[in-house]
Amino acid sequence: RNIDRLKVADINRYILYLVNEKKISVSQQNMRINAIKFYYEQVKGGKRQYYGGITRAKEYKTLPEVLSRNEIKRILDQLSNIKHRCMISLVYSAGLRRSELLNLTPKDINSETMSVRIMGKGKKCRYSLLSPKLLEELRRYFREYRPKKWLFEGETPGQPYSASALVKVLKEAARRAGIKHRVHVHMLRHSFATHLLEQGTDLHTIQELLGHNDIKTTAIYLHVSSAHKAKIPNPLDTLDDS
Known part of the structure; x- marks a missing residue:
């Protein structure tokens, strides 16, 4: 479909699909949402929207793995x-x-x-x-x-x-x-x-x-x-x- 005809609900379904089916990482989730927001809000001049249908995931830094x-x-x-x-x-x-x-x-x-x-x-x-x-x-x-x-x-x-x-x-x-x-x-x-x-x-x-x-x-x-x-x-x- 034409990207400019997509609705917020369509984008949310796409993001949830990536999270639940493709199991993308936290950083990938945020990167894609930011890219979508940039296109619609900055490039196209649209109003601010909430995408993802889920709370923004936080990335937790794991401690370094060490050998004895x-x-x-x-x-x-x-x-x-x-x-x-x-x-x-x-x-x-x-x-x-x-x-x-x-x-x-x-x-x-x-x-x-x-x-x-x-x-x-x-x-x-x-x-x-x-x-x-x-x-x-x-x-x-x-x-x-x-x-x-x-x-x-x-x-x-x-x-x-x-x-x-x-x-x-x-x-x-x-x-x-x-x-x-x-x-x-x-x-x-x-x-x-x-x-x-x-x-x-x-x-x-x-x-x-x-x-x-x-x-x-x-x-x-x-x-x-x-x-x-x-x-x-x-x-x-x-x-x-x-």
Whole structure:
């Protein structure tokens, strides 16, 4: 039908169909309603309407999924290939995003300052931690593979390692390690931040290492970590002090 002849009831039926039948996400629901409102109200100059036939859905942010130290050790123990082991170790030990790992060059590893130079989102450069233990493994990897351009290259020299191949490496290692729940690359970054917090590292330092613009983004790990909560005095136990 002609889009300009549709009634509010027609649009509401369409949106409810998407919600109930197509099971679109909360963000998709709101995006489509906003697009419809923009067309009829801003482009066509119509009056404001209520669309959807349902209360606007709110999107709830879930807490980051984190691996335990034991789970990460078990995963690394399954990686006999030195390249695979270095890649997974570096994502965890420096708190990298998948794209950040694959964009690293050999020059980004600085053994003098024990740091990793990272080109993050929006071409923003930052530095993160370099593990002395991993540095030795990286040196062994470099002697064996001799990467030409990227730190981690695929089968074709000079071409970066495949993102999908990295995902497969991690999933297969997790499967062999006996980890039943879903494991994805970004969990290593979440685990890096959470474990640093549990070791007593302050939030601002973790923010810098992760490359977050807003401290509120980093503060989400306070909800994940249980170690810092254990150090908080229970108010019941402090009653005698007042």
